[in-house]
Amino acid sequence: METTLSQKELKKLSLNFRTVSSRLLRTSYIDGMANLLRFLNFIDETPPIKNYIDNCNYKFDVANEVKECASNPRVIYSIPTDTREEISFIYQILKYYSKNYESYLQPIPHAYCHSSSFQDQVDEFNIRVVLPFVNHINCFLEEQYIEFGDEALNNKITINNDSGQVNFAQNHANITATQNMNTEVIGLMEKFITQLQSEIFKNKEELQELTETVVEGIKSNTAKKTIISMLATKINEFITLAGVSAGALETAQKILPLLERLFN
């Protein structure tokens, strides 16, 4: 997936994110769930922010965390100290709230605020849990803005991450995206599948099916690293075979470094 943003669009994105975050941070306990949904929908529909969060890529048993805090009024969430883990954790907690509760107040652990006021409980939770998450995302957007300053002469900035690439361009400059590597590798692999049909060697079908699986995975952005690694191993074995056609061999040799970049 590829997104191109100009400097102006980055500014607008930052402004809109801060506006929707502020609305959640100062929400009334009655409107809490509606404002939480607005906040999460904005994040999910904004590729640069969504990719950044997905790239943190840690899984937590949030259902268990929420259940534990609900049953013990002295316990708060065990928020990780590592930045990326913290971002993942809080995002998953908020997502869990949005899918399993009708009221924003209901799942908030009582240990965050001993006041009997519902509003105080929501405010304290927002300051201690939601605000650090908002600050991390703000910091990420600020870093991209700072990158613009360094890359001003080239009028472009590229961010690579595992799940896709986001390009920022200054003043509508043209982007020559290296992400087109995906298009290139898909083209080569489809050509390789066709070339394999006329080859004869052991485990030919296995190599064909593995290649087709990886192609589908890249197209739908769901390619798993273990499968890509397996394919790279099989292609390495293919290259060492005697009697294969020069065309298939050349294609295989072109695919291998591209697969390694995908894997890394």
Add this chain to the structure above:
Amino acid sequence: MCTKIKFNVPIDDDGYVSLQCPFCREAFKITPSDYEAEENFQLYCPYCGLVSEEGFHTDEIKEHAFDLAQNHCNELINQFMKNMERQFKGNGFASFEAGKPLPIKKPKTLIEPTDMQEVSLKCCKKKIKVQYRVNGAYCPFCGVK
């Protein structure tokens, strides 16, 4: 019945008044005319960029206002007790003694030091003061850096 208590908030030598972000708690300054302008019904914090329609009063101002309100309540209660004592004076069946009056605390004097660095905002053609400039500041009026 609603009682309003007015008090003056000082400005510094350059004509700025202090505000405090309700989110990051950092202080910044704007001019009173900008603060009271109708079109500025919400403000963005120059440091964290978050926005709010209210809550930008500093802790000192809130404490000062609370002290004034507390004093007003205590005066009302003290006066009420004195009236009760006067009313029951000479009554053969029951007596009422006011007791020690509730304290009237002297609120701390509000001071506005002339500090912070003045920043010109090209977007809205206004000026504010911030404590430090790290990669610029968000404009409190339009939210853009």
